[in-house]
Amino acid sequence: MxxxxxxxxxxxxxxxxxxxxxxxxxxxxxxxxxxxxxxxxxxxxxxxxxxxxxxxxxxxxxxxxxxxxxxxxxxxxxxxxxxxxxxxxxxxxxxxxxxxxxxxxxxxxxxxxxxxxxxxxDHVTLLGKKTALERVASMLMRFVPACSGRLCPGTPPAGYAELTHEIHMSRQEIADYLGLTLETVSRAISQLKREGLIEAPRPSQIVIKDLCRLCRLAVLH
Missing domain, CATH: 2.60.120.10 (Jelly Rolls)
Structure with a gap:
């Protein structure tokens, strides 16, 4: 049958x-x-x-x-x-x-x-144990699935220089996802920019400049 x-x-x-x-x-x-x-x-x-x-x-x-x-x-x-x-x-x-x-x-x-x-x-761990900066770094690493979380090979992808991503969420939506305030998210992004890990040409765009440092900051590798 x-x-x-x-x-x-x-x-x-x-x-x-x-x-x-x-x-x-x-x-x-x-x-x-x-x-x-x-x-x-x-x-x-x-x-x-x-x-x-x-x-x-x-x-x-x-x-x-x-x-x-x-x-x-x-x-x-x-x-x-x-x-x-x-x-x-x-x-x-x-x-x-x-x-x-x-x-x-x-x-x-x-x-x-x-x-x-x-x-x-993973998200419960993020909300319960990670600092604000680590939470924002973890959020950004979601845009690099081949190098985030348990899949991280320990080295950047072949030919990697920098990664540009469109962020379709507002800063407030990111804050609501990470359990943070809008001001805290803005400060964390500013700190990541000052330290050379990312650039933000527009509010809706993030350029990851140093993938491995961002990965380590997110406590993923």
Missing amino acids: SIAERGFLTEDRIEARAGNRRGFCSRDIVCRQGDPVGEIYRIERGTVMLYQILRDGRRQVVDVICTGDYLGFGDGSVQDCFAETLTNCEVTAWRIDDAQKCVVWRDAFSRAMQRKLGAMH
Whole structure:
């Protein structure tokens, strides 16, 4: 008996059946905190910021996710956070009842959640033990996945000179992600510039000048 005959669907068949590949512009809301969970989304292209709003209006950015990551599953019944696009994005959406029948989808989702669990542990360590400067350095190292965290080979990438990245988050959003104030983030970036680790030609752009020193400052290697 085939998988489909047993009531399970392949991921391709679910995508064809649901047909809901969607495009979002920068700063669109994909789902809202408190909404019922009806669909689960996979990011195919782009970057999304997840945040919670407390009853008194304060915001905590809980994650920044990108291609291959999933969102929208909340606590199983309601969305536990807002999902706001930081860039133009494409996502694939599955209805919950369809997704639960897909063996291929469940395997891919499980692997993605394992990676996310490790990232969450790293972020708890960042919030609990790292200084403000180390937190900002860790945030910047996220833009160099081949040389950050457990993947750091101990040497810069071949041909490395400097790395330029567009920062799609405001300074306040970075502060809300790192558990810092806006003023503290601004001071940390200024210090990194004075020490020659980075340049900031524009508020939305960071140039990493000394990758290894930044990596060590982030306590990643």
